[in-house]
Amino acid sequence: MRLIEASSLPFDEIRERFQWNVPPRYNIGVDICDRHADVGERTAIHVENARGVERSFTFADLRRLSDRFANALAGLGIRRGDRVGIILPQRIETAVAHIAVYKLGAVALPLSVLFGSDALAFRLADSGARALVTDAGRRDLIESIRPGLDDLQHVVPCDGEAGGFWDLIGAASDTFTPADTGADDPALLIYTSGTTGPPKGALNAHRCLLGNLPGFELSHNFFPRDDDLMWTPADWAWTGGLLDALVPALRYGVPVLGYDGGKFDPERAFALISKYRVRNGFIPPTALKLMMQVPDAAARYPVSMRSIMSAGEQVGAEVVHWAREALGVTVNEMWGQTEFNYLVGNCSAVMEVRPGSMGKPYPGHAVGVIDDAGDPVGDGEVGELAPRRGDPVMFLGYWGREEATREKFTGDWFRTGDLGYRDSDGYYWFMGRKDDVISSAGHRVGPGEIEDCLLKHPAIRQAAVVGTPDALRGQRIKAFIVLAPGHTGSDALVEDIRHSVRTRLAAHEYPREIEFIDALPMTTTGKVRRIELREREIARRRGDG
Secondary structure, eight states: OOGGTTTTTTTHHHHHHOOOOOSSSHHHHHHHHHGGTTSSEEEEEEEEEOOOOOEEEEEHHHHHHHHHHHHHHHTTTOTTTOEEEEEOOSSSSHHHHHHHHHTTTTTEEEEEEEOOHHHHHHHHHHHHEEEEEEGGHHHHHHHHHHHHHHHHOOEEOOOOOOOSSSHHHHHSOOOOOOOOTTTTTTEEEEEEEOTTTSOOOOEEETTHHHHHHHHHHHTTTTSOTTTOEEEOOOOOTTTIIIIIIHHHHHHTTTOEEEEESSOOOOOHHHHHHHTOOOEEEEEOHHHHHHTTTTTTHHSSSOOOOOOEEEEESOOOOHHHHHHHHHSSSSEEEEEESSBBBBOOEOOTSSSOOTTEEEEEEOTTTEEEEOOTTOOBBTTOEEEEEEEEEOOOBBBEEETOOOOHHHHHTTTTTOOEEEEEEOOOOOEEEEEETTTTTTETEEEOOOOOHHHHHTTTTTTTTEEEEEEEEEEETTTEEEEEEEEEETOOOHHHHHHHHHHHHHHSSSSSOOOOEEEOOOOBBBTTTTTTOOOHHHHHHHHHHHHHH
């Protein structure tokens, strides 16, 4: 059953009727490119850079370029199963490189353009990458770490250098026969952000795209529709940018907008959405909160969006209400992980969206809430959110870390480290990471709800909440706050913020400590690094002692 054909059914009935259809032989590159290449001059990708230079490419262009680059990689000695690093922003070369690697049967290793030398050196060495595709701006950085990368044989630059990406494509043949890959063969190696230890490479099979599709279709209110066009500010190196936007949109023959403009700019985001008539977006909560700060954006930048999916942090009621008023769209929050993506979410077209809730398990996915022993807990009880083994979207394992992979499972349950609960109507609610949840005076408090409440205060632009050691309560709630322009920290403001939370939430949830800071520490995926804030606080207290 195609989900778009079930758009008149209630969400729960769609779940009941759904059945997986994963073929034994499957290749992502063929599915997202070649199947559309003979359908007229169908646009696949629009790209624009910071200088305003625009280009568009059809699916026929993608097939020709990716076949040539697959031949070029094969000529360099890249074979099935070899890892190929890709360090590029949202450019045509990024998409071409991914498709070529998949067609070749090699394994794509997407790497963020924000990574520094240590982060890149670790991932390239740990993965044993044999080739790397990058741009001129990163050549010196790569050369500085290359002496420690024994497996890295080829660095392919993309900015017109002799012997680089476009020279290789120009000299290669148009004729390429894609590898006959199985659905369970490895296709993609994405490293976790490493907020709680060394990064681990999550190895995903070709089937992972098929496992993403039910959630993708529903989170965009029955994707695709006529005139759909996808955009995300998320780096195409991450699950959110790659598997939640670029790859599934291409799979359905829907054009994607790529913008290579550096750091996220909320005003530019509105301009792009308006200029290209973006209809669908994966926009992380942090980006949405920054867009909320743009004055009169809806009046200055007319938009016609049809769907927004958001994930990575709790979206919160304030963002949902703003998007409805400013963009005319109900944000569909989604929950998943690099290892298991697109598991739980919303679809405002066929279900009530309850602001603050992650939604319900998408069709085909079984998700439980379990205790420390791995036993399911009752509705309303907080436990660890855990998908069940055997799901097509489930990763193959951590690269080179079999023991770490085994430790993530209790029976058939995969331990995500995320805490939450299911209510009596089947909606799932996120409480935070296991190490993010604050235990204060017998109360278990998730930071997301407090942060959402703090954002309602007109003086606050961004906020992060952590638990700090407290002899009486076990932990006390501390808020780190970035003030909105025109506001200055003061004792009076601190008390006003406390009063706001105390009255909006509960007495045990207001921040007993507030610190004003210039910027919150973020991961390269745009998540707040609460662990860094906790470590900073512990170090400060030790210094005081």
